[in-house]
Amino acid sequence: MGAGGPRLSADPSTDPNVLLGPTAAAACEALWPLLLQAAHWRRHRRGTPPRLTAAHDPRLGMHQHDGLWQLHGAWPTAAHELAGPLLPLVADVPAGTSRVVGQLGQSLDGQVATEAGDSGALNGPEALTHLHRLRALCDAVLVGTGTAVADNPRLTTRRVSGPHPTRVVLDVRLRVPGEAGVFTDGQAPTLLVCDARDRARAAERVGDEQVLAVADLVDPAGDVVWPVLLAALRERGLTTVLVEGGGVTVSRCLAQGVLDRLHLMVTPVLIGQGKPGVQLPPVQRMAECLRPRARAYRLGGDVLWDLDLRDH
Known part of the structure; x- marks a missing residue:
């Protein structure tokens, strides 16, 4: 796997080579509306990015830093599993x-x-x-x-x-x-x-x-x-x-x-x-292959x- 570059993962402490476990339904239900709100803000940007808060717990949410959305609060692992591949899609374009x-x-x-x-x-x-x-x-x-x-x-x-x-x-x-x-x-x-x-x-x-x-x-x-x-x-x-x-x-x-x-x-x-x-x-050498x-x-x-x- 390639290395380096900006970290877009939801959980910086997670080893990117680890296969993550199944997503818990409760974490999905809490986080998914926030991802939808972030996508809506990307489409209709006006003013300062909002600080998004989970409906069931105001200590959990999402915020934007340098155009990238991040989770804040003690979200469970399942929430990070859901967010990891989706957060890059709601970042600023x-x-x-x-x-x-x-x-x-x-x-x-x-x-x-x-x-x-x-x-x-x-x-x-x-x-x-x-x-x-x-x-x-x-x-x-x-x-x-x-x-x-x-x-x-x-x-x-x-x-x-x-x-x-x-x-x-x-x-x-x-x-x-x-x-x-x-x-x-x-x-x-x-x-x-x-x-x-x-x-x-x-x-x-x-x-x-x-x-x-x-x-x-x-x-x-x-x-x-x-x-x-x-x-x-x-x-x-x-x-x-x-x-x-x-x-x-x-x-x-x-x-x-x-x-x-x-x-x-x-x-x-x-x-x-x-x-x-x-x-x-076709390429002739492995060094020519894409390694994202x-x-x-x-x-x-x-x-x-x-x-x-x-x-x-």
Whole structure:
């Protein structure tokens, strides 16, 4: 694991290499509303950051220092387990920039689905709850064409309290059907992102109000230019973006250097040949590999690896 860099962990006394135990329900219930309040403040910053206090005990709370939220008071270990991978998502985002967090659920051998594309029940309920927390703390959740077509995901926060993010479907070839749930269920704002040249066709499919047509979105090779896409999302007020999948989309973000963090939720199953998760151009020497600072957290039967890609 990488070393050094700013400490973003909730509990400085905790060894970052230790697999942490399951989260206690009481600590989650007390701390989760404070994390939601911190995310709300990040979106609507006005004046001095508030000092947040737990409803059940005024001695427990959260405060901000140098743009980062920290726990204060004698929170139990379970609260630190919950906060550790989530506090970086509610930190301040400097003006004119985005915070981009990737997320993949995968097998021990690095596959996100079978060869036929089946990813159902890959991760357990605790991992799914973590995913829904990520959605609630981010402004937007983005998926690529493959995930939208194969999974028809809802991309909501139905497992936790908190706001639904704006749902963003990146579909530069307009392959996602207009009747997909994200475009028709009305549960949350949704944007189909395409190149500006395809605005009319996209509007025919999902309605003009759900189209974000971006000039120069695609380079001459046909690849999405992620800084251009993120700038277009910032113009909509969407500065903290969760890239939820699939493996191809997350990998392209990583290759272009726009991911700040990556949450890999690894489940103890071996798929063999399937749909791979992270794919990067080959390197010849181990010294060329990415070695981000990492922390591991137990999520029921799964392990969450929280990778800080700005510290490697």
